[in-house]
Each structure stands twice: as C-alpha cells, then as structure tokens.
Amino acid sequence: MDDISGEEKAAQPVNKDETGTDERRLIEAAQAGDQRAFGLLIRNNQKRLFRFIYGLLGSFDATEDVVQEAFVKAYQALDRFDLNHSFYPWLATIARNTAFNLMEREKKKESLEKLQESGFDPESVELGPLEKLMNDRSQARFYRAVQTLPEKYRAVFVLRHFEDQSYTEIAATLKIPPGTVNSRLFRARTMLMKALRDLL
Amino acid sequence: MNHGYYQDRLSAYHDQSLTPEEMRAVAEHLERCEDCRGRLDDIRKLVTLIENNRDLGASDYWEKAALRIERKIAIETEEKVVDARSGWFALGWKITVAAASIAALTFITLHEGDILSPSKQIQEMEKPVAALKVSPVDSSVSHKDEGIITRAREMTATNVPDEDVVSDDIVRYSIEDEDVQAIPPPLPAAASPQPVETKASLRKDLSAKTSPTREIELTAEPVEPVDKIMKQMTGAGAERGNELFIRGGQVGEAERTVDSALLSATDTISGLGSAITVSAERDRIITSEESTVAKGERTLFQWRAVRDSLDALIKPKNKAGNRKAERLSSKASLSEPDSSTLSSRTRGYLEACYQIARMTDDDTERKQMIEELTRYTRTGSSDIIKIARGYLDKIQ
Numbered sequence: 001m002d003d004i005s006g007e008e009k010a011a012q013p014v015n016k017d018e019t020g021t022d023e024r025r026l027i028e029a030a031q032a033g034d035q036r037a038f039g040l041l042i043r044n045n046q047k048r049l050f051r052f053i054y055g056l057l058g059s060f061d062a063t064e065d066v067v068q069e070a071f072v073k074a075y076q077a078l079d080r081f082d083l084n085h086s087f088y089p090w091l092a093t094i095a096r097n098t099a100f101n102l103m104e105r106e107k108k109k110e111s112l113e114k115l116q117e118s119g120f121d122p123e124s125v126e127l128g129p130l131e132k133l134m135n136d137r138s139q140a141r142f143y144r145a146v147q148t149l150p151e152k153y154r155a156v157f158v159l160r161h162f163e164d165q166s167y168t169e170i171a172a173t174l175k176i177p178p179g180t181v182n183s184r185l186f187r188a189r190t191m192l193m194k195a196l197r198d199l200l
Numbered sequence: 201m202n203h204g205y206y207q208d209r210l211s212a213y214h215d216q217s218l219t220p221e222e223m224r225a226v227a228e229h230l231e232r233c234e235d236c237r238g239r240l241d242d243i244r245k246l247v248t249l250i251e252n253n254r255d256l257g258a259s260d261y262w263e264k265a266a267l268r269i270e271r272k273i274a275i276e277t278e279e280k281v282v283d284a285r286s287g288w289f290a291l292g293w294k295i296t297v298a299a300a301s302i303a304a305l306t307f308i309t310l311h312e313g314d315i316l317s318p319s320k321q322i323q324e325m326e327k328p329v330a331a332l333k334v335s336p337v338d339s340s341v342s343h344k345d346e347g348i349i350t351r352a353r354e355m356t357a358t359n360v361p362d363e364d365v366v367s368d369d370i371v372r373y374s375i376e377d378e379d380v381q382a383i384p385p386p387l388p389a390a391a392s393p394q395p396v397e398t399k400a401s402l403r404k405d406l407s408a409k410t411s412p413t414r415e416i417e418l419t420a421e422p423v424e425p426v427d428k429i430m431k432q433m434t435g436a437g438a439e440r441g442n443e444l445f446i447r448g449g450q451v452g453e454a455e456r457t458v459d460s461a462l463l464s465a466t467d468t469i470s471g472l473g474s475a476i477t478v479s480a481e482r483d484r485i486i487t488s489e490e491s492t493v494a495k496g497e498r499t500l501f502q503w504r505a506v507r508d509s510l511d512a513l514i515k516p517k518n519k520a521g522n523r524k525a526e527r528l529s530s531k532a533s534l535s536e537p538d539s540s541t542l543s544s545r546t547r548g549y550l551e552a553c554y555q556i557a558r559m560t561d562d563d564t565e566r567k568q569m570i571e572e573l574t575r576y577t578r579t580g581s582s583d584i585i586k587i588a589r590g591y592l593d594k595i596q
Contacts, residue, residue, distance in 0.1 A: 046265060068268065072273050075273050132261065135255075193243075200242060
C-alpha cells in the first residue's frame with residue numbers, strides 16, 4: 001500500500017485487546033485467511049478509529065466511509081503487515097491518509113471554514129447521527145466545540161488528544177515544524193477553554 | 201522575556217514538549233506569575249475534560265458498523281479478484297484476437313471464391329459431428345447445430361494457433377472439457393434455478409454494443425443458428441457454447457470476444473443466485489444469476505454479502521437497499537430485470553439465507569434467516585414457496 005507512510009514503523013509493544021486476546025495471534029490468523037479473526041480486529045479498533053477520523057473530518061457519513069475503506073485496505077494489505085508492530089497505528093495511518101485525501105478533494109466544499117466566518121458558536125453545530133453515540137450532554141458539547149475548531153487547529157488537537165501523538169509525531173504527520181504544532185495546539189486549547197469554560 | 205512569551209509556551213510546558221532550557225525558564229516564570237499559574241491550571245482541567253469525554257458511548261451501532269465493514273470487505277475482495285482476472289483476460293484476448301483477425305483476413309483473401317459460394321457453405325454446415333463431445337446439458341442441440349459447433353471449433357483451431365498466449369482459465373472453457381456440465385445445486389432438480397434468460401439478456405446487451413462486421417461473418421457461422429443453440433443450453437454449458445461461438449465465429453470482433461471472456465470469468469467466482477460485480481476495462485457488468493460453479497467455496501462473509509446485495513435488488517422499498525441497488529446499478533450495463541430475473545434473484549437470496557442460517561454461530565442471525573425463509577413460505581410463487589420450505593426442512 002503506497003500511501004502508508006513509514007512512521008508506523010517505530011516498534012511498539014504488541015497489544016492485547018479488551019478481551020485479552022493476543023493481537024498478534026489475531027493478525028496471524030487473519031493473514032492465514034481467518035475472516036473471523038479480522039472481524040475481531042475490526043471490533044477491537046473501530047471505535048477508536050472512528051473517533052479519530054470523526055475528529056479530523058467532522059462528518060459522520062464521511063467518517064463511516066473512511067473507516068470502512070481503511071479496514072478494506074488494511075485487509076487487502078494484511079499480508080504485508082509486520083507482526084512486530086501494533087495494528088492500530090498502521091490502521092490509523094491508512095485511515096488518516098484516506099481522510100486527508102478526502103479532505104483535499106472536498107476542500108472547496110469545506111463547511112466548517114464557513115462556520116468559522118459566521119462566528120465561533122459550538123451550540124450551532126449539529127452532531128447528527130453522532131448524537132446517538134454521546135454518553136451525556138457534556139460530551140455532546142465537547143464534540144460540538146471540537147467540530148467548530150478551524151481545520152488546521154483541529155487536526156493538531158485530534159492527533160494530540162485523540163491519538164496521543166507527541167509533538168514530533170504530529171509535526172511529521174502534518175509535515176509542519178514542531179513550533180507550529182505548539183502554537184496551533186495552544187490556540188486550539190484556548191478556543192476550547194473559552195467554549196467549555198463552565199465545564200472546567 | 202515578556203509575559204506573552206511564557207503564556208504561549210504554557211501549553212507545551214504542560215505537555216513537557218519544550219527544550220530543557222525552555223522548561224526551566226517557564227518553571228521559573230510560573231513561580232512569580234499568578235496569571236500564568238491560573239492559565240496552566242485551566243489547561244490541566246481542559247485536558248482532564250478531554251480525557252473524560254473523548255471516548256464514544258457504547259451502542260449497538262458498533263456491531264452493525266462492524267458487520268457492514270465485513271460485508272464491504274467481502275464485496276470489495278471479490279471485485280478485486282475479478283478485476284485482476286478480467287484485466288489479464290482482456291489483454292490476452294486482445295492479443296489473440298488481433299492475431300486471429302489477421303489470419304482470418306488472410307484466409308478470406310486466399311479463399312474468397314470458396315467462402316462466398318452458397319453451395320460450398322451449406323456443405324460445410326452439414327458436416328458430421330463424430331469428433332464432438334457433447335455434455336448432458338447440450339443434449340438438445342440439433343445435428344445441424346452441432347455441425348456449426350464443430351465447424352466453429354475447426355475455425356478456432358485454424359485461426360487461433362497461439363492458444364498458449366491465452367490464460368489457462370480461458371483454455372479450460374473449451375468445448376472438449378470433461379466438466380462442461382453444471383455442478384448440481386443443493387435443491388431438487390425441479391426447484392433448481394435456471395439462469396438461461398438472464399444470460400441471454402446479458403448476451404443481448406453485449407451484442408447491442410458490438411457493431412456488426414458482416415464481411416467477416418461470412419467466413420464463420422451465421423449468428424442466428426448459434427443463438428438458437430445458446431437458448432437450448434443452460435448455465436455453464438451455454439457459457440462455453442458462447443465462448444466457442446465467439447472464438448470460432450467472430451474472429452474479427454475483439455470487443456465481443458473480450459466480453460465473452462469476461463462472462464466466462466464469472467463462472468469461477470460466482471455462486472448460485474449471487475449478485476456478482478464484474479469489471480472490465482470498458483464496462484462494469486452485473487449479473488445476479490450465475491452458474492453454480494464454486495459456490496461451495498463461499499464463506500459466511502460472502503453469503504452475507506450475497507444476501508445483502510440481492511436483498512437490495514429484490515426489495516427496492518428498503519431505503520438502504522435502494523442505495524445499494526443504485527450503487528450496483530450504476531456499475532451495471534443491464535436493463536431493468538424481468539420477472540424471471542427477479543425470481544432467480546429471490547432464489548439466490550433464499551439460498552444465501554439458508555447458507556447463513558447453516559453457517560452462523562449467532563443465534564439471533566440464524567433466527568432472522570429462518571424467519572426470512574418462513575416469510576417466503578407464505579408469499580410468492582409456488583416455486584419460491586417450495587424452495588423456501590425445502591431450505592427450512594434442511595435447517596430443522
């Protein structure tokens with residue numbers, strides 16, 4: 001898969017999922033053609049992946065499409081997966097590149113930028129189907145506020161807080177200097193603090 | 201350093217992402233700046249808020265989403281396999297057909313007088329067929345039609361000498377194959393689907409896209425009798441007849457030959473009543489009724505994909521199904537299905553339900569499939585009711 005960057009190459013410990021199943025064994029089984037094993041990999045990773053991609057795109061439907069496509073690509077490229085690495089970072093890289101490509105194509109239709117022009121109002125954001133996945137009203141407010149962040153700030157914020165990436169990793173992912181990561185994250189946090197002041 | 205310099209670095213300071221010198225400088229500033237301490241405290245609270253709210257809630261959405269992904273994988277994987285095959289088929293056949301065309305034109309030039317003589321042509325048509333192996337499904341082919349097939353085979357042998365260029369998959373569809381007969385379906389013969397009409401309509405569709413080359417047809421067999429043969433043959437047998445006809449008769453029509461190769465390719469991946477998407481370089485063709493070859497290879501994933509695809513095609517009132525059907529039909533070059541096509545799709549759908557009920561470990565899914573089969577025992581044609589009952593009997 002050409003669009004998988006090399007950053008996921010950094011060796012990471014092999015995960016165990018929520019049920020304690022050894023991820024490596026699942027991947028090996030899936031590589032051997034066990035579709036049920038890949039089904040478990042889907043179930044173990046889809047929620048986190050969805051959160052990440054939704055954070056980037058801010059669209060439920062587009063996120064569903066990207067997540068689906070990422071799993072399909074991962075399945076088709078599974079033979080080339082290095083078992084010494086964790087599955088999620090590899091999968092997330094596939095999904096992220098798919099999402100970035102989509103964002104590039106859709107740039108002219110970017111509605112969130114227009115939203116910014118009309119003012120920073122998290123309450124005006126419609127979460128749509130995502131509303132069903134909210135635990136409570138506070139969480140819905142949080143996701144609305146994240147969605148109203150300008151795209152360039154939101155990307156840094158999501159990589160830092162949803163994907164737990166370091167500043168260096170974010171800089172490499174977005175191809176921006178580490179100093180820019182710092183300033184964008186600072187601005188994103190400042191905007192969110194204003195929007196969610198009463199929840200702090 | 202001024203106050204703003206430190207303010208800008210508080211966020212990175214919280215994350216310990218400053219250089220050691222910067223970390224020390226900010227720490228010293230914090231000791232004497234209450235405002236910055238307050239801002240740093242806000243950052244800490246915000247990070248806690250984020251960590252408490254970032255995880256999406258539990259919902260049955262996730263299981264449904266996972267199932268959709270699995271189905272998409274089943275569909276996409278199948279498409280990809282066919283994509284690769286059709287590409288090579290197309291290339292192989294283009295090379296073969298180009299060579300065959302040159303040979304045919306040379307043949308026409310050298311034997312123009314013989315070819316255009318009606319009496320000679322009739323004599324050729326009535327040659328005996330002793331060398332031809334006819335499979336059981338071809339038993340209705342008339343003596344005269346067999347002569348045409350024999351003649352076509354001879355033409356193929358004459359005009360396409362470099363068969364090694366063609367992939368093994370295509371060579372396997374020669375009329376001399378021992379496995380021409382279709383693999384029997386799981387139902388009694390009386391209830392087994394007969395996909396002839398769909399094949400015929402698909403072939404008709406392909407024919408419509410192909411411009412006739414009458415001059416070259418004179419060297420081969422007339423179209424009409426071969427179409428007649430095709431109507432008398434079923435399933436894989438028809439496919440092979442079509443293959444033979446095109447290779448032997450339409451040696452100059454590269455497009456049609458490529459499409460024929462494409463049709464043959466579907467045999468290897470299709471299942472009974474399954475919705476198969478086949479891509480070619482030029483067109484994407486969908487047929488929902490294919491031969492029974494290789495259906496035994498289907499996994500639970502694939503049966504689910506088959507069920508969903510056919511569900512979308514036979515139940516257009518379903519909104520999601522509509523989207524699916526639209527997606528599929530956007531790739532298709534087939535016209536609206538007729539009643540027999542719909543009936544075949546329903547049969548395929550019922551088999552998918554049966555196979556899923558048989559294979560799944562999920563009791564709920566099994567129950568749903570049984571309910572679906574039961575529903576069809578109360579509605580539809582007697583043929584469909586009989587099939588649904590047959591499957592229910594097998595399950596229970």
